[in-house]
Amino acid sequence: MPQPGYDRAPSPALQDLLRNGFLRPLIDLDTRNVGGHEHDVHLRHSDEVHVYRGGTRLLTVKHSWQEGVKAASDEKYRSQPCAKGLTRSWGGGESESDFRNALHAYLRNVRVGCRWTSGEGAVQMQWARVTKPWVPFDREAVLAHAPAQHSEVRAAHAELTGVSESINKKARGRDRWSKPKDNGREVDQLAVDSDGRLVIVELKGPSSSKDYYTPLQLLNYVWQWHSALGAVRGGVQKLLDARVAVGLTPRGVPKLSGGLRAAIGFGCDTRSPEVTRRYGVVMDIVAKHLPPGVDEIQTWELAGDRPRQLDR
Secondary structure: OOOOEOOOOOOHHHHHHHHOOOOHHHHHOOOOOEOOEOOEEEEEOOOEEEEEEOOEEEEEEEEEOOOEEEEEOOHHHHOOHHHOOOOOEEOOOOOHHHHHHHHHHHHHHOOOOHHHHOOHHHHHHHHHOOOOOOEEEEEEEOOEOOOOOOHHHHHHHHHHHHHHHHHHOOOOHHHOOOOOOOOOOOEEEEEEOOOOOEEEEEEEOOOOOOHHHHHHHHHHHHHHHHHHHHHHHHHHHHHHHHHHHHOOOOOOOOOOOOOEEEEEEEOOOOOOHHHHHHHHHHHHHHHOOOOOOOOOOEEEEEEOOEEEEEOO
16 A cells, blocks of 8 residues: 655745746735735645635646646636636746736636635635634645545544434434535645644635534544654645745744644634534534544634634
8 A cells, every 4th residue: 555645845946936937926926916816826746836716726837847837727717818828838038027917917807706716715715814823835635645534533423423313313304414424535724833733724614504514524634644644744844845935835834843733714603503503512522533642623713814713
């Protein structure tokens, strides 16, 4: 069985293009509003840089020794006239201002559906900008060769299935619980806190009636990363170091020297009292199945620009 991996750090050549070369405008997007929109810039496997607006990826810039630099986007964006000057091969003596002009023309004029920039997409952008209680440095995080689902996750899932079935024998309509689902592999956000812990963050938009199972979803991710941390810590640290070096993450962030911390982040917490109550029941069960050394999952909201920890 291959070891888990996490390989998103850019090559020295791409780092130089981002820090000192004509791709510098991508780094500047992290702090600059273009066309009335904020953008989230991330480093990816295979020497790629991704630019997001809310929950959608607007641009992929790929560097390779064979083909140089290519900018591409999904067909729904590439087919718009504003993409014509940007989505092509770059680097034949072109300047930073050439790339910046094409990039900004695209971002000012590209049409993006509101479903990508509202709800969870808006929450993703809000939490991308915080520096406390942690500093985020990656999104849509997926382990290569992720460990199999841990027995503690299966045990929590079985216990919650029993709870839902017991309640549903007597309940009707909205009082019924849905069945807990098997969970995936993609973590919404990775961050580092002041103690050097890797923070696994699940983000939620305006509350749905099933948000009470979010702690179970996060438990699965926590066990995946807990089991893989020894193998992937170096790769994750290389990514974090590269982000600091090119200017995407503030200098002075701690090294990833600690264990794990887990959190659920809402925008403005809009859960109903009933969803909040069920969330507490799920949290109590999940807390019994966390890895050793991992504190109880925290719940936060970000109303405005100030994160606030909730009781649950």
